[in-house]
Amino acid sequence: FIIFISYRNSVLVIIPYLTMENLMQISARNQLEGIIREINEGPINSEITIEVAPEIMVTAQITTSSLRRLQLTVGKKAYAIIKADSVMVGID
Numbered sequence: 376f377i378i379f380i381s382y383r384n385s386v387l388v389i390i391p392y393l394t395m396e397n398l399m400q401i402s403a404r405n406q407l408e409g410i411i412r413e414i415n416e417g418p419i420n421s422e423i424t425i426e427v428a429p430e431i432m433v434t435a436q437i438t439t440s441s442l443r444r445l446q447l448t449v450g451k452k453a454y455a456i457i458k459a460d461s462v463m464v465g466i467d
Contacts, residue, residue: 421439
């Protein structure tokens, strides 16, 4: 029930809501609980948008087969879990 997406030394993990408390604990500190607000399904990859705070969205790209296997649907609770070994800061 875990999807790992790697992008430039960062890993985003989407885990259905119930697995966090019932099946596993993880060491990643950046665990963002939210609600799936949008799914754009493609033939190979799909985009999942999770609202983690009012009007604050996190979008992840996962395989469509993982989307189907996890039975992700709009309105379902999920976590965006971000594991990174570095964080950059920018200013305007």
